[in-house]
Amino acid sequence: MGTEGATAVPSEGRQVRRLRLDGESGVVPLARDFTRQALYAWGWLPAATADQRAAAEDVLLVVSELVTNACLHAEGPDALFLSCDNKVIRIEVSDRGTGQPAPRTPHRAGRPGGHGMFIVQRLCLDWGVVRTPGVSGKTVWAELGAPA
Template sequence: MSTTRACPPPDGPGPEAGDAASAGSPAPAEAARSLSLVGVGGAVPLSRDFTRQALYDWGWLPARSADHRAAAEDVLLVVSELVTNACLHADGPEELCVSRSGKTLRLEVSDLGAGSPAPRTPHRAGRPGGHGMFIVQRLCLDWGVVRRSGGVGKTVWAELAGPS
């Protein structure tokens, strides 16, 4: 886990930009979007729906193959885990940001919590609960935590590879 890397803004269109241009389709939607989650009930399903719509807008869905479908499902699972962790361990999420850069998708969940998420070790597959960050670690290219200045709150981010 990397905990010191800053959250860079997306630097260009996603993997489908060339496909859309060559097919005569309109230019893909913006490369980043955010959703306020302050005081929202049902933050996890709302976050999944918001992310699913971004995946449709960016051409990741509908899936063209089993690999594309698996990549999109991984993104939705990681969103669920990050937002659930903020709900359970950090008094709720403040914001979800979803961005794309090249073939990488970045998810960021901000909260006011003081703790640091970490996969439970040793991981015990047969026991209920405690699998969220282990799942994130397994599915993502990289993930980490960026603390806010002043020590209150953080952003937990994760990066996933796009479909090839």
């Protein structure tokens, strides 16, 4: 995996990493591998307990869902931004799309597709969308609690 577009950014009390995805192929596995490396660097992996392993798997699943949504609904992701302190990991995926992600209502567990934002909503402490006035696109963010 090339890391030309990856950066580690020091921040007070927070560990931050950014990966440029614009124009890359295989962005979902690329984003998962990048996130897995960050989880190892930040001590979430290797997991010592089942709860820690589940927390790391939840982070990887949310990254997959947000990047996949950008691929399916927003012409692909521009960047993945991860930040972590002792309590919360924040995932941000930016894209050029104009749509508004939302869990499909009503959620139908037995139907294929449409589960991404429902999964994000269920696994995360919070999530949302940030738009910058005058700039096309958006950033979809989600936050998960750090394992005990």
